[in-house]
Amino acid sequence: MPRLLMRFAAALPLVVLHACGTLLGWLMYLASGRYRSHLNENLALAGYGADACVRRQAIAAAGCLLTELPAVWLRSHAAVSGMVRATSGWELVEAARAAGRGIVFLTPHHGCFEVSAQYGAFHFPMTILYRPPKMRWLEAYMLEGRERPGVKLATADRSGVRELLAGLKRHEAIGILPDQVPGAGEGEWGQSSSVGRPTP
Numbered sequence: 001m002p003r004l005l006m007r008f009a010a011a012l013p014l015v016v017l018h019a020c021g022t023l024l025g026w027l028m029y030l031a032s033g034r035y036r037s038h039l040n041e042n043l044a045l046a047g048y049g050a051d052a053c054v055r056r057q058a059i060a061a062a063g064c065l066l067t068e069l070p071a072v073w074l075r076s077h078a079a080v081s082g083m084v085r086a087t088s089g090w091e092l093v094e095a096a097r098a099a100g101r102g103i104v105f106l107t108p109h110h111g112c113f114e115v116s117a118q119y120g121a122f123h124f125p126m127t128i129l130y131r132p133p134k135m136r137w138l139e140a141y142m143l144e145g146r147e148r149p150g151v152k153l154a155t156a157d158r159s160g161v162r163e164l165l166a167g168l169k170r171h172e173a174i175g176i177l178p179d180q181v182p183g184a185g186e187g188e189w190g191q192s193s194s195v196g197r198p199t200p
Contacts, residue, residue, distance in 0.1 A: 006141055009070035014083070017067045025063025065112065072114045073145020081122040083115060097124060102168035105175040114145070117175050121150035127167035128175040131156040 009017065029036050039058060040049065048054040072080055096103050105126075107116045117128045130146065130153050132139050146153060152167070154160035164174045 002137060003141075006070045006074060009067070010074035012071070014068070014071065017071060018064050021064030021067035022060040023063065024067060025059045025061065028063065029059045065109075068112050069114065069141075069145070072112065072118070073141050077118060077122060077148045080115060080118045084119045087119075093120075100171050102171045103173040104168070105173060106178045107175060108179045109177060113177070117146065117151060118148055120173060120175070121148055123150075124173055125150050125152070125167075126173045126175055127152045127154050127164055129154050129156050129160055129164060129177065 029039065039062070040055070043049050043051075043055055043058060048058075072083075093103060105116065105120060107113045117126055120126050128146065128151055130142075132155075133142060143153070152163070154163040164176070167174045
């Protein structure tokens with residue numbers, strides 16, 4: 001049943017998925033006090049605590065992030081790359097590639113971050129660091145959606161870090177989600193443990 005639902009959702013127009021995502025975002029915000037508190041805290045840390053317009057956009061975008069996933073994971077590589085209408089600073093990427101340099105893409109969990117690796121890998125090889133999802137049934141879809149031509153997945157552990165370094169030594173591109181929370185013994189917290197706290 002989940003596969004049928006995912007396939008059905010993937011076939012829907014993005015405008016429909018975004019409408020459903022906006023509704024889902026508000027449902028999450030209103031139903032969970034913990035989620036609401038974290039979202040508002042993160043907006044305040046970013047300097048947008050008093051901006052009601054930005055808050056509404058963030059609430060809707062959080063839901064859209066989820067409802068976009070079927071389309072991003074299950075549509076063809078070319079179709080997903082074609083969703084990107086414009087880029088900013090792509091000439092810098094092309095210049096680095098022309099100079100034979102490796103590139104590090106830092107793409108936090110903001111907006112439709114899933115499309116970034118697919119768009120990049122449509123143009124050149126990339127090694128992407130990832131962490132298996134907490135909901136194990138999602139992993140098969142995630143791997144299907146992320147393992148596209150030109151994409152090499154590396155687990156978020158020491159072996160994965162070695163793969164990233166190997167990619168850079170080959171003058172390829174790598175992708176890192178810098179706001180991933182490390183597990184026990186995998187990293188160090190800064191002065192404020194609230195900075196960078198992900199919303200659940």
